Amino acid sequence: MFNTVIGIVFITVLSALLSHFMxxxxxxxxxxxxxxxxxxxxxxxxxxxxxxxxxxxxxxxxxxxxxxxxxxxxxxxxxxxxxxxxxxxxxxxxxxxxxxxxxxxxxxxxxxxxxxxxxxxxxxxxxxxxxxxxxxxxxxxxxxxxxxxxxxxxxxxxxxxxxxxxxxxxxxxxxxxxxxxxxxxxxxxxxxxxxxxxxxxxxxxxxxxxxxxxxxxxxxxxxxxxxxxxxxxxxxxxxxxxxxxxxxxxxxxxxxxxxxxxxxxxxxxKIDKQINDSKIIIMLTGIIVMVILILAVHLFVTRSTRDLKRLSKTMKNIEKSNYKIRSDINRNDEIGDLSQSFNAMVKNVLENQVLRNEAEIKSLQDQINPHFLYNTLDAISSLAIKRDHVRINEMVEKLADFYRYNMNIASHNVVEIGTEIQHVKNYLEIIQVRYGNRLSVIYEIDEGVSEYLTIRFTLQPVVENAIKHAFNEMSGAYFIRISAYETEDSIVLEVSDNGIGIEEPKLRQIMQSIDGGGSLPHAEPRGGVGLKNVNMRFKLLFGGNYGIAIESVKGNGTKVVITSRKMK
Known part of the structure; x- marks a missing residue:
């Protein structure tokens, strides 16, 4: 009733103004x-x-x-x-x-x-x-x-x-x-x-x-x-x-x-007649528009109030940690945008919480590999028999630093690239004791890149995957090159090897799995899971334009490219 009265008054005032200025x-x-x-x-x-x-x-x-x-x-x-x-x-x-x-x-x-x-x-x-x-x-x-x-x-x-x-x-x-x-x-x-x-x-x-x-x-x-x-x-x-x-x-x-x-x-x-005709047309148009406007405003307010109440109820359920609930409001206005943003926020909170727990647990489980520990202890035992006290001391220090980095779950999810590279160096120096001169490691780190931040446990799963798979069935010498450089708006980390490479169909299947579009190939070891985990963490933290890409040719080695956002 109030809206109707306001509309009639408004139409009357508008009519007077139109008559005066027409x-x-x-x-x-x-x-x-x-x-x-x-x-x-x-x-x-x-x-x-x-x-x-x-x-x-x-x-x-x-x-x-x-x-x-x-x-x-x-x-x-x-x-x-x-x-x-x-x-x-x-x-x-x-x-x-x-x-x-x-x-x-x-x-x-x-x-x-x-x-x-x-x-x-x-x-x-x-x-x-x-x-x-x-x-x-x-x-x-x-x-x-x-x-x-x-x-x-x-x-x-x-x-x-x-x-x-x-x-x-x-x-x-x-x-x-x-x-x-x-x-x-x-x-x-x-x-x-x-x-x-x-x-x-x-x-x-x-x-x-x-x-x-x-x-x-x-x-x-x-x-x-x-x-x-x-x-x-x-x-x-x-x-x-x-x-x-x-x-x-x-x-x-x-x-x-x-x-x-x-x-x-x-x-x-002729002009006066045209003016009078215009007055009549505009007055009638104004009345029709105002009636439609009053009805539209009434319907909009009613609907908006109802949808806001529904969205408020949904938010209260989220407060009770019910992350499975979603807003079903579908509108092409600010309330619809708010509903979509709310659903995206709940999804991100849930995914971040679940993936963070899974990443930390899986990373810890993967890194504390019993076979790696047994092989390292065997290598130290061999050095002890040779009474190579200096090498034994270096191996023990590297192993301690390696596990200290792995066990530090309470640390932040991001670290400096220099810290991450040092962790990989500890891992590779331990591995090189086993492989001897057959394995060569080359580091190409541009100046200033080490100060940028990246996600923890980024490089080690990639390097571990290269050692387990790239050098399979190889009897000669092989190398791993680790590069880090910056572009205009990104930091790029690369791990390349001269291993056996990957066939095109299998590479395509691996990339689909890493991007979340399918499952890993049959009997694929845990290294693939580690790459998928690293890729997902990058996309969740930095956005869809960042993450892992793999380049490989059967018989000519493999290159894993990790693109990270510039962040200090």
Whole structure:
């Protein structure tokens, strides 16, 4: 009940806020869209004007133009050829670029070269314009490149010119006031803007800075005569304009190259209707979302409370040392993560406890091998018969150190690598008394590695396994190499021999067993169990990326690689 009341109050407050801000946000969204389109149109005009300027500059430097303008070439083949080549150039440009026309005005000679005239009356009209000096806007300008909004060579007759651009030829031709005019096709812009508009605007205008409308997408420019004299640049975003008995929202974008303005007009009634429709839709959506949210929160809280109680009960059972119990909560949220972490923690605690006990007991049992002790005592007895007191003393000390290390169960599970290697040295020096010169041991220990920590009883089971199995059925000399070095993020211990090696199927079976994926081969001695034990201890303590790997080729010896995490 309380949740329902809170939900109703929240919906009421939210409705009021949406009603207050909806109009503002809707206008901002529409204005952003309009601004983006206006920027696209304005940039297109800028690029078009820039392109026209480049074309004019290229044509003004055409090598044929001075020949055409020079009177001495009039009536000559050279003048005729230059005239034809120049006309071919401008016609190809107009066709390729989509311009309306291009004209070269030889003002001082009262002559014109143009693509825009159709009959003698047109020539007569322009010659009269030349004599009346109607092109003073160009000839009197201080600029070499002149932009002319709405300018046409045939004003009143040609209504398809949007604007023209003129370049003075005073430095290129002998005449003092000759110029070239390139005109933009209004129809080309109409096609482009119709594609951009997609019926979003009621009209799109292009105006000069003083409010003169030179282009209208959907109306005659005379419709906007009341714009004349207005400072279009002072219009605010989404400003309201009133003309022809209607109100419009206007968005204005300035063209950096021309100084003109692109004005997009949207009928105010259309926007207001869209705002009201948006309010209704969002209000209904808000109510539906809030109802769903209230129900979802209620269900979530109920379920979460129930699952947390179950998890709490499971934890209390763990407190009673009931490690077999597990949480059965399966969710894709924080409570599910907590349940999985709890199960993993219980599993790790149980495995660590069991494996630690088994490792210490098995290690102690394996190391205190009666046969090893008997063989060592036999060797000491042989030395006693020979009265080799020094060797007897060394053997007894090594044997005492060896068993002292084995019997020290209360020590930490990790020791320095140097200590572990010394333990293996004691073991091998005792073994070498039995084997004599047949067994050679090589130590390759990098500087600084001895200070890192590793798990106790890491190397001795591996070395014992090599002696028991690697040299089986060998009659010649054999060696064991013990290496220790560090990589970027690991410590690597290697024990390699020149023994009989292991066949591929058996090696694969041994590795599967060591990794916990199967049983040891039939009649495999305890050495395999020792390797499996060492591998499991490494993975439990350091992670799955660490442990034992075995490399072997039948007849070419075996290498056991132990990878340990760097730890001091």
């Amino acid at each position: 109009e503002k946000y809707t206008k901002e969204n529409i204005n952003q869209y309009v601004t983006s389109l206006n920027a696209q149109i304005s940039n297109s005009i800028d690029r078009y004007v820039d392109d026209m300027q480049k074309v004019l500059m290229i044509l003004s430097e055409d090598a044929n133009l001075p020949v055409i303008a020079d009177k001495k070439f009039v009536g000559t083949y050279e003048g005729y050829s230059a005239y034809n080549h120049f006309y071919d150039n401008i016609r190809s440009l107009i066709f390729f670029k989509g311009y309306k026309s291009l004209s070269v005005i030889l003002f001082d000679r009262q002559e014109i070269l143009t693509t825009d005239l159709n009959d003698g009356q047109d020539f007569k009209y322009i010659r009269n314009a030349l004599s009346m000096n109607m092109y003073r806007e160009i000839t009197d300008s201080d600029q070499s490149m002149v932009l002319l909004p709405g300018f046409s060579l045939l004003p009143g007759k040609d209504n398809n010119t949007l604007f023209s651009q003129a370049i003075k030829l005073w430095d290129n031709l002998p005449g003092e006031k000759d110029f070239m005019v390139l005109s933009a096709d209004k129809n080309l812009f109409s096609d482009f803007l119709n594609g951009v508009n997609n019926q979003a605007f009621d009209d799109i205008l292009i105006t000069t800075a003083d409010g003169k409308v030179i282009f209208s997408l959907n109306s005659d420019v005379s419709t906007y005569d009341e714009f004349s004299g207005k400072d279009i640049g002072r219009l605010a975003e989404f400003d309201t304009l009133h003309f022809n008995g209607s109100s419009y929202y206007a968005n204005v974008k300035n063209s950096a190259t021309t100084g003109w303005y692109v004005v997009s007009l949207i009928n105010q009634n």
